[in-house]
Amino acid sequence: MNRNRRSTDSPTGSISVLVVGDPHWRQRLVSGLSDPDETLVTTAVRGHDGYEWLTSQPGEVDCIVCSLDLPDMTGVEFLEVVRAVYPDLPVILVASDGDEAIASRAVAADVTDYIISDGRPTLDDDLFRRIRQAAVQYQVDTTRRRQAHQFEALFNDPETFTWVVAPNGRLLRTNRTALDFLDTTPNSFTGMSFADSPWWADSDTTAEEIRDALRTAKQSDVTRFETELRNSDGRVELDLSFRPVTNRDGAVVSIVVEGTDVTQRAHLERELRESEELHRVTLNNMTDTVLVTNDDGEFTYICPNVHFIFGYSVEELREFGTIDALLGDDLFEREVLEGEGVLTNVECTATDKAGREHTLLVNVRRVSIQGGTTLYSCRDITKRKERERALTALHRTTRDLLYAETEQEIAELVIDDATDIFDREECAIYRFDDVKNELWPAAATDTMSAVHGELPTVGLNEQSSAGRSFIEQTSLPFDDGIVPGDPFASVVNGRDGLFVPLRDHGILIVGDERATLDEVTAEIIDLLAATVEAALDRIEREDELRERDRELQRRNRQLSRLNQTNEIIRDIDQALVQAASREEIEHAVCERLTTDDRFEFAWVGAPDPGTETLRPRAWFGDDGGYLDTVEITSDEPAERAFSTESTAAVPNVADDLQGEPWRREALSSGFQCVIAVPLVHDGVVYGVLAVYAGQPNAFDQRGQTVLSELGETIASAIRSVERKHALLSDSVTELEYRIRDSNCVLRTLARKAGCSLELKGGVRETETGVRLLVAVDDGSSEDVVSVADETVAVKSASAVSTNHDAALVQLTISAPFIATKVAEHGATLERFGANGEEATATVFVPSPVTTHTVDDIVSREYPDSELVAQREREHPPTTNRQFRNEFLQTVTDRQLEVVQTAYYSGYFDSPRRSDGKAVASMLDISPAAFYEHSRKVQRKLFETVFDRTISVSNTG
Numbered sequence: 034m035n036r037n038r039r040s041t042d043s044p045t046g047s048i049s050v051l052v053v054g055d056p057h058w059r060q061r062l063v064s065g066l067s068d069p070d071e072t073l074v075t076t077a078v079r080g081h082d083g084y085e086w087l088t089s090q091p092g093e094v095d096c097i098v099c100s101l102d103l104p105d106m107t108g109v110e111f112l113e114v115v116r117a118v119y120p121d122l123p124v125i126l127v128a129s130d131g132d133e134a135i136a137s138r139a140v141a142a143d144v145t146d147y148i149i150s151d152g153r154p155t156l157d158d159d160l161f162r163r164i165r166q167a168a169v170q171y172q173v174d175t176t177r178r179r180q181a182h183q184f185e186a187l188f189n190d191p192e193t194f195t196w197v198v199a200p201n202g203r204l205l206r207t208n209r210t211a212l213d214f215l216d217t218t219p220n221s222f223t224g225m226s227f228a229d230s231p232w233w234a235d236s237d238t239t240a241e242e243i244r245d246a247l248r249t250a251k252q253s254d255v256t257r258f259e260t261e262l263r264n265s266d267g268r269v270e271l272d273l274s275f276r277p278v279t280n281r282d283g284a285v286v287s288i289v290v291e292g293t294d295v296t297q298r299a300h301l302e303r304e305l306r307e308s309e310e311l312h313r314v315t316l317n318n319m320t321d322t323v324l325v326t327n328d329d330g331e332f333t334y335i336c337p338n339v340h341f342i343f344g345y346s347v348e349e350l351r352e353f354g355t356i357d358a359l360l361g362d363d364l365f366e367r368e369v370l371e372g373e374g375v376l377t378n379v380e381c382t383a384t385d386k387a388g389r390e391h392t393l394l395v396n397v398r399r400v401s402i403q404g405g406t407t408l409y410s411c412r413d414i415t416k417r418k419e420r421e422r423a424l425t426a427l428h429r430t431t432r433d434l435l436y437a438e439t440e441q442e443i444a445e446l447v448i449d450d451a452t453d454i455f456d457r458e459e460c461a462i463y464r465f466d467d468v469k470n471e472l473w474p475a476a477a478t479d480t481m482s483a484v485h486g487e488l489p490t491v492g493l494n495e496q497s498s499a500g501r502s503f504i505e506q507t508s509l510p511f512d513d514g515i516v517p518g519d520p521f522a523s524v525v526n527g528r529d530g531l532f533v534p535l536r537d538h539g540i541l542i543v544g545d546e547r548a549t550l551d552e553v554t555a556e557i558i559d560l561l562a563a564t565v566e567a568a569l570d571r572i573e574r575e576d577e578l579r580e581r582d583r584e585l586q587r588r589n590r591q592l593s594r595l596n597q598t599n600e601i602i603r604d605i606d607q608a609l610v611q612a613a614s615r616e617e618i619e620h621a622v623c624e625r626l627t628t629d630d631r632f633e634f635a636w637v638g639a640p641d642p643g644t645e646t647l648r649p650r651a652w653f654g655d656d657g658g659y660l661d662t663v664e665i666t667s668d669e670p671a672e673r674a675f676s677t678e679s680t681a682a683v684p685n686v687a688d689d690l691q692g693e694p695w696r697r698e699a700l701s702s703g704f705q706c707v708i709a710v711p712l713v714h715d716g717v718v719y720g721v722l723a724v725y726a727g728q729p730n731a732f733d734q735r736g737q738t739v740l741s742e743l744g745e746t747i748a749s750a751i752r753s754v755e756r757k758h759a760l761l762s763d764s765v766t767e768l769e770y771r772i773r774d775s776n777c778v779l780r781t782l783a784r785k786a787g788c789s790l791e792l793k794g795g796v797r798e799t800e801t802g803v804r805l806l807v808a809v810d811d812g813s814s815e816d817v818v819s820v821a822d823e824t825v826a827v828k829s830a831s832a833v834s835t836n837h838d839a840a841l842v843q844l845t846i847s848a849p850f851i852a853t854k855v856a857e858h859g860a861t862l863e864r865f866g867a868n869g870e871e872a873t874a875t876v877f878v879p880s881p882v883t884t885h886t887v888d889d890i891v892s893r894e895y896p897d898s899e900l901v902a903q904r905e906r907e908h909p910p911t912t913n914r915q916f917r918n919e920f921l922q923t924v925t926d927r928q929l930e931v932v933q934t935a936y937y938s939g940y941f942d943s944p945r946r947s948d949g950k951a952v953a954s955m956l957d958i959s960p961a962a963f964y965e966h967s968r969k970v971q972r973k974l975f976e977t978v979f980d981r982t983i984s985v986s987n988t989g
Contacts, residue, residue, distance in 0.1 A: 342411060472539060792806075
């Protein structure tokens with residue numbers, strides 16, 4: 034063992050250090066510790082020797098410095114041995130290199146400091162400072178423990194009455210002096226109201242005055258006054274003081290009431306009290322604190338209001354010893370003060386009793402009063418500095434928010450800067466989802482997440498403090514916003530904070546377990562919230578502008594496509610008008626759709642009469658061999674559109690390559706989008722148009738609608754040219770059908786009337802329905818009219834002729850009739866008869882009208898119909914047909930209806946079976962109108978006959 038002491042003048046006193054390690058290393062360290070301070074150094078080579086000396090000299094060592102490698106053990110093992118006996122003694126390990134595993138074990142063993150040294154410690158190294166700091170702190174802690182023991186001794190001072198009172202006014206503890214005054218046991222009055230205790234029963238002080246003093250002390254103020262106590266032995270005059278005892282957070286945990294016997298000097302103090310009253314009131318109510326010290330910095334005067342800034346009582350502050358311990362030893366240069374006499378606005382920092390740091394503005398002046406030579410006037414400017422610092426940080430955050438591009442980026446940026454702005458660790462931003470009607474956590478500080486875990490998402494239909502703040506658009510303190518079952522209970526419990534709404538964007542939550550959310554912080558939080566609102570409003574406006582731009586671009590694209598589509602439609606319409614055949618129509622449509630790279634390929638298909646499968650009739654563009662290789666099945670869009678009679682669109686061919694084989698063929702041919710529309714007009718399907726594009730989503734909803742309408746236009750054009758060709762055709766196909774449908778009106782009437790009916794020309798469409806003229810066989814016209822009046826499908830019925838051999842009935846039916854249906858497509862209903870069992874119909878289909886078209890019409894009108902015969906025929910002689918057609922083109926439908934009715938009713942018979950008045954009544958017109966129509970038709974008939982008579986020249 035080796036001890037080395039070097040004495041110097043040290044302002045903090047001497048320290049004792051035990052150095053354990055090899056001699057070479059130890060010698061250099063001891064040499065480095067030989068600094069201008071008084072330091073006692075004891076050395077040992079082996080860890081065992083150091084431990085033996087330590088246990089033999091308890092209380093003699095302030096710090097142990099140990100190398101990592103010892104002859105008999107490691108430095109960490111020596112640390113663990115020491116900790117078992119001296120858990121509070123500072124131990125510093127010095128290592129030549131940094132080993133994380135050893136460092137971790139040392140930390141686990143509660144090492145005081147772990148220092149990496151290059152083996153050459155000197156006075157200038159940080160090593161000595163850290164050793165001394167640990168030793169001094171140990172001395173301070175030891176002193177505090179000793180002071181605690183001294184408090185017990187002071188508490189039981191036989192010359193002083195001492196009570197300890199809880200903040201609620203209940204008596205906690207009484208010293209022996211006070212108990213002996215009442216001659217009672219220690220626990221006699223514990224727990225009772227101190228103001229109502231027996232000491233004040235016969236005293237100059239009332240219970241209410243005691244309560245006032247306790248209330249004042251509870252507010253961290255010291256109360257002191259004199260009173261007189263009486264007992265059976267006499268009286269005693271006490272100087273009572275009520276001093277608060279606070280914890281580190283500044284909260285009052287108890288009140289110490291001391292009564293000092295001042296009976297002998299009470300008289301003198303009363304005289305002095307009057308002269309000091311004004312001075313004391315002034316100082317007690319000042320916000321600035323005045324301190325006076327001597328040349329050594331020791332307090333000679335402490336202003337009673339010192340607790341306003343520092344939280345300490347006057348007595349507690351005196352325990353600091355010197356003002357350097359409170360304000361620091363580098364506040365000013367003594368020489369400068371000596372030269373100028375006064376120093377103003379010196380800024381420094383100091384820590385109060387609760388551990389909070391304050392920024393002070395100090396004025397220092399040379400004085401000479403009651404042993405004091407230096408006067409310090411301290412003003413607390415902490416709030417002002419905090420505001421300045423917060424505003425600076427807020428300005429920086431505001432600048433950064435100008436460049437944020439999303440609401441989420443704003444939330445994260447604000448949370449990252451929140452702790453710099455108002456020094457609060459528990460912060461979060463909730464955003465409002467107006468679709469789900471809920472608040473959800475957008476960003477939170479690490480401390481917020483660590484303390485409270487995953488933050489809840491809260492619907493506005495739930496009871497919550499956050500939802501209340503958002504709905505009411507008002508800031509709510511934590512202690513005001515909590516409701517039963519609140520999901521934010523863990524966030525609010527035991528903390529000080531605010532819920533701050535961000536208008537309709539969400540809320541800002543700021544909390545602090547220190548419960549120090551003052552007015553300055555609240556003001557900064559409001560400023561930050563307003564800044565966040567402005568930033569979110571900006572993002573919202575920019576999003577709206579971008580959305581408008583996108584909408585304009587989308588509409589422009591739609592307009593461009595619509596213009597292109599309209600151009601195609603106009604082009605196709607012109608081609609349809611000029612086309613003279615179905616082949617020309619189909620070819621023109623395909624060509625126009627693929628011209629100028631509009632689409633890659635288009636084709637028109639129709640069912641094969643033999644197989645009923647689709648086969649191409651016309652195509653244009655580059656199909657890449659698609660039609661030659663693909664099998665037109667139910668999955669292929671063209672077949673699907675034909676069979677369902679609805680548009681079939683495939684926006685992206687590549688979506689289901691494995692599920693539908695046609696897609697692979699289409700994709701190989703360069704097609705990525707397909708649309709097929711049926712060619713349907715008036716319920717008849719003429720075929721299908723399929724269009725293929727080289728890019729996905731080439732047909733939007735508007736485009737699909739336009740192409741669907743185009744399909745109807747093409748079908749109408751096909752029907753028109755077929756009707757035109759049908760009028761000029763000499764060859765026809767005769768189709769004979771057997772019909773058993775119950776919706777066949779003539780069959781229903783024949784069955785109910787017990788007769789046979791046959792259509793006799795005169796089929797005309799009117800505004801009220803379709804008018805028919807039917808002949809009655811094996812029955813009477815009256816019976817037919819009678820059952821027709823009871824049939825819903827018949828709107829009106831009247832007998833035209835009641836002759837048994839030629840009975841005729843005129844019917845007006847509400848439903849469309851098969852004759853008008855086939856006529857619209859160029860075919861002619863030549864015969865239609867019905868009895869009670871069935872109806873038969875004969876239709877002449879001229880070329881080029883397809884029998885499939887007519888068969889489709891009949892099947893739709895009468896599902897329970899059967900084609901029983903199909904024959905090829907020629908028209909009657911052309912002259913008769915042309916004559917009739919030319920004559921019929923000269924008369925109106927009404928005129929033809931009038932003469933037909935007159936003809937079949939026997940008006941032209943001789944003798945007449947019906948006169949003009951009777952025929953007019955049948956037609957619901959006046960007799961004059963009947964005669965006028967009849968004369969006009971006769972004149973037009975004669976004009977047709979005589980104007981075509983060939984003049985023969987008279988040659989003799």
